[in-house]
Amino acid sequence: MGRKLLLDKAHIEGIRYYDTYRQHGGYAAAEKALKLAPGDVVEEVKKSGLRGRGGAGFPTGMKWSFLAKPEGVPRYLVCNADESEPGTFKDRYLMEFIPHLLIEGLLISSYALGSNRTYIYIRGEYAWIPDILEQAIGEARQHGWLGKNIQGTGFDLEIYVHRGAGAYICGEETALIESLEGKRGNPRIKPPFPAVKGVWDCPTVVNNVETLAAVVPIINIGGEEYAKIGTGKSAGTKLISACGNINKPGVYEIEMNLTVEEFIFSDEYCGGIAGGKKLKACIPGGSSVPILPANLLLKTAKGEPRLMTYESLGDGGFVTGSAMGSGGFIVFDEDQCVVRHTLTLARFYHHESCGQCSPCREGTGWMEKVLHNIEYGKGKMSDIDLLWDIQQKIDGRTICPLGDAAAWPVAAAIRHFRDEFEWHILHPEEAQQ
Amino acid sequence: MEFSPERLSKAKEIIARYPEGRQKSAVIPLLHLAQEENNGWLNVEWMDYVAGLLQLRNIEVYEVATFYSMFNLKPVGRYVFEVCQTGPCMLNGSDNIIAYIKKRLSIGVGETTPDGLFTLKTVECLGACGYAPMMQLGKHFREHLTPERVDAIIEECRKNAGVLN
Ligand SMILES: NC(=O)C1=CN([C@@H]2O[C@H](COP(=O)(O)OP(=O)(O)OC[C@H]3O[C@@H](n4cnc5c(N)ncnc54)[C@H](O)[C@@H]3O)[C@@H](O)[C@H]2O)C=CC1
Ligand SMILES: Cc1cc2nc3c(=O)[nH]c(=O)nc-3n(C[C@H](O)[C@H](O)[C@H](O)COP(=O)(O)O)c2cc1C
Ligand code: SF4
Ligand code: FES
Numbered sequence: 157m158g159r160k161l162l163l164d165k166a167h168i169e170g171i172r173y174y175d176t177y178r179q180h181g182g183y184a185a186a187e188k189a190l191k192l193a194p195g196d197v198v199e200e201v202k203k204s205g206l207r208g209r210g211g212a213g214f215p216t217g218m219k220w221s222f223l224a225k226p227e228g229v230p231r232y233l234v235c236n237a238d239e240s241e242p243g244t245f246k247d248r249y250l251m252e253f254i255p256h257l258l259i260e261g262l263l264i265s266s267y268a269l270g271s272n273r274t275y276i277y278i279r280g281e282y283a284w285i286p287d288i289l290e291q292a293i294g295e296a297r298q299h300g301w302l303g304k305n306i307q308g309t310g311f312d313l314e315i316y317v318h319r320g321a322g323a324y325i326c327g328e329e330t331a332l333i334e335s336l337e338g339k340r341g342n343p344r345i346k347p348p349f350p351a352v353k354g355v356w357d358c359p360t361v362v363n364n365v366e367t368l369a370a371v372v373p374i375i376n377i378g379g380e381e382y383a384k385i386g387t388g389k390s391a392g393t394k395l396i397s398a399c400g401n402i403n404k405p406g407v408y409e410i411e412m413n414l415t416v417e418e419f420i421f422s423d424e425y426c427g428g429i430a431g432g433k434k435l436k437a438c439i440p441g442g443s444s445v446p447i448l449p450a451n452l453l454l455k456t457a458k459g460e461p462r463l464m465t466y467e468s469l470g471d472g473g474f475v476t477g478s479a480m481g482s483g484g485f486i487v488f489d490e491d492q493c494v495v496r497h498t499l500t501l502a503r504f505y506h507h508e509s510c511g512q513c514s515p516c517r518e519g520t521g522w523m524e525k526v527l528h529n530i531e532y533g534k535g536k537m538s539d540i541d542l543l544w545d546i547q548q549k550i551d552g553r554t555i556c557p558l559g560d561a562a563a564w565p566v567a568a569a570i571r572h573f574r575d576e577f578e579w580h581i582l583h584p585e586e587a588q589q
Numbered sequence: 590m591e592f593s594p595e596r597l598s599k600a601k602e603i604i605a606r607y608p609e610g611r612q613k614s615a616v617i618p619l620l621h622l623a624q625e626e627n628n629g630w631l632n633v634e635w636m637d638y639v640a641g642l643l644q645l646r647n648i649e650v651y652e653v654a655t656f657y658s659m660f661n662l663k664p665v666g667r668y669v670f671e672v673c674q675t676g677p678c679m680l681n682g683s684d685n686i687i688a689y690i691k692k693r694l695s696i697g698v699g700e701t702t703p704d705g706l707f708t709l710k711t712v713e714c715l716g717a718c719g720y721a722p723m724m725q726l727g728k729h730f731r732e733h734l735t736p737e738r739v740d741a742i743i744e745e746c747r748k749n750a751g752v753l754n
Contacts, residue, residue: 230608242675242714273608280621280659281715283728316606321617321657324713338613338649340656356611397719399677405719443676443714484718486677500676504713 157424158411159385161373161393162366166253172288174295177256183301185375189264190309197268201371203379205391210236210327210364211442211482213466216371222351223269224359232360233271234336235262235368237278237285238320238327242443242504243484246395247365249407251278251285254369255292261368262315263301264375269361272312277332280321289317324508328556329362331510342510343556366395366483386412390465394483400438401489403427416440416462416469417454420487433489437572440469441481443501444561446568447494448478474564475571494573495580498566499527505562516559519550523566530577533584540577544570590634596622600642612643616653619643620660629669630661658712666701666708668746671725672734674711677718686722686734687711693743706750707743 170176177183189197202217223231235258239247251258258276266274278285293315296302304312318336320326326335330344333355354360370392374382383391390412399405402420404427410419419425420435429435435450455462457476462468466480488497506520526543529535547563554560570577580587592600600619607614619642623635631654640650654660661669670690674683687709691697694707701708717723720732731742 239716240714243677243718245716245718248716279716280617280657281712281725283725314606318606318614319618319621321621322659322712323657335617336614337611338616338643338653340652356608399718399721400680405721407719484677486680486718488680492680497676497679500674500679504675507713 158409158414159393160409161377161382161385162250162257162369162395163254163407163409166249171254172256172292174256174292174299177254178299181376182256183260183299185372186260186263186301187307189267189375190307190311194268194270197264197375200379201268201374204374204382205379205389206367206370206374206382207389207391207466208364209366209370209394209483211241211444213480216363216367219351219363220265220269220361222349223361224352225270226359230272230358231270232355232358233262233266233269233274234329234332234355234360234362235274235276235365236327236329236332236362237276237282237365238324238332239282239365239482240279240324240327240508241482241484242501243399243439243486244397244442244482245399246397246407246483248282248285249397250365250369250395251282251289255288256296257369257372258289258365259292259296259301259315261371263296263306263313264371265361265363265368266313266315267309267311271361272314274313274315275336275355276315276317277326277336278317278319279326280319283319286317286319293317323510324504325510325556325558328558331556332362333360340510342512343558345555387463387465388467390467390480394464394480396464396483396485398426398485398487400485400487401430401433401492402487403430410464412463412465414464415454416464419464419485426485426487429487429489431489433491435487436490436492437488437494439478439484439486439565440464441479442484443486443504443565444557445479445481446474446477446564447488447497447572448568449572452476452572453478474568478568493531494569494576495527495531498569499524499531501565502527502562505558509558509562513554513559515550515553516562519546519559520562522546523562527566530580531587533580533587535577535581535584537578537581539581540570540574590627590638592622592626596626604643613645613649615643616645616650617657620650620654624660628667629665630663632662664701667706667750668726669708669710670742671710671712671715673713673715673717673721673723673725675714675718677714678721678723681721683722686724686736686739689736690739693739706746 206216207213326341331341335341350360456471502524511517550563722734723732
């Protein structure tokens, strides 16, 4: 059994409430951190090797040390709880079942960064979760963990929950900042990174829910100890939200050294493919990362077992590999149609494009149309090359990575499942059904 | 039109969450309140009211209201079925659920039943992919949908609305 640092207490009755959370060791990390200098907390996070759990995997300690600190200008911490990447539902699980873990992580992180006002930007559709978070915030305040002069340290902190209103793009950190400022979610050009110029032009750190929750066990066990879990540059534990055609969909915490095969087939995790069917393919890191056929999923092109780590999932680049991404693990059984799935993703990205850049705005719509034609038996052989051409013309030519995220799944589907596209074109009547 | 006293005090509390002079940040939360107050949709009058409360130009509010998919700019039924149709839900049969709801309610996507009770919308991934197929109904999610569950939800809504059939 793998070590659990985030979900170890998730099944305790009443853990959603302060008293139970505290009885089970909650806020011990906060107690410890508040006795350290803020810079030492940052050091501990650096030592841990923690990487951003929102998808990009950027080293958290490094990002924190990049935060600009001009005199007299407030700094902000913003928690990214927009979670909208198809296949991803881990942050919701954390917030719904152990909200105090996030609040404690926010307290420690805000202290480390010097943020006196911290916002949780949560996707609007998670409409019942703000109540849970606000209840936890209220309890934390009652027990002296929020408000003025926290535990006599002179540190003040307020945490506010800010609800979005339905827009995938608002998970991109600069779009999120625009949205938090009360505007449309149009991404900004980076650099400047938020660490220099973020919300209301002030230095801002944006971190994912899981990243900030992981700060709690890091302080509890120490950065060095945390860094020993997992392998290489994949330190610690990671939440994986598993879905698709498996026996046991859900949210799992894994140590980053498990093989993909064990994750899919062992009873401790996904429990194998549903209905006794065969594994066909998998998107291992949320809809934006490349799909892999079963053989390349379980073993790298070099024939080594593939592991649930940043390095191993990425082994082979986008030609024979994929990525850890957001940890949204989507499994396909042998009866699933890759063309149809790719069409739903193309529609998704077209729907979610903010429209600022023409390659993304036009290209996503065009890919959706061409895929629609192929799926419904109206495609031509040249459409496959056309799709390839469109995705290439989006990739790398846009303000934010949503454009790339729309291009990559199409590229990977064609690369690995070209025969299915051809089949739809050659069998229009059967394809229509 | 204006907020009920409870919503108005909630609105004031929300505005105070942002630094001085940054009250524009409250526009999305206040539009949510306005939509609740106005039976699930926003008209120009309500948007202008929110603009007035936040001392914004009206256009600044329209810009926001038209960008975000949760704001309904035309009336909707009392119960809005927002069924997810993205990849992971599709792998678990969301197409069949959408077809079933269409048949049961005799409406298409984006339409409202003549009695004004139900609207059917399709939406993109709501973060419940492991519990698919699913839909949002009001504040909550309904997961692991089957035709039988859909029937039960329809009955439950009719009962809550006091409609017996
Ligand atoms: N969790 C979810 O629902 C979703 C996650 N994603 C993930 O998002 C990823 C892309 O995210 P981006 O933010 O565009 O990646 P990025 O690589 O630009 O940035 C990652 C983080 O590091 C920071 N950073 C990078 N270089 C920096 C520097 N020199 N100074 C200061 N800070 C720096 C950025 O501000 C950001 O917070 C994708 O890999 C995808 O997996 C995408 C869609 C949805
Ligand atoms: C289109 C798009 C959507 C994103 N959505 C999310 C999201 O929902 N949640 C998230 O944490 N990060 C999301 N990200 C990544 C953020 O921009 C950013 O990298 C992240 O919040 C940083 O936190 P981390 O370092 O803790 O991962 C998205 C990025 C892009 C390009
Ligand atoms: S890539 Fe797409 S979503 Fe990103 S800024 Fe450009 S148009 Fe908007
Ligand atoms: S795909 Fe339907 S909830 Fe994620």
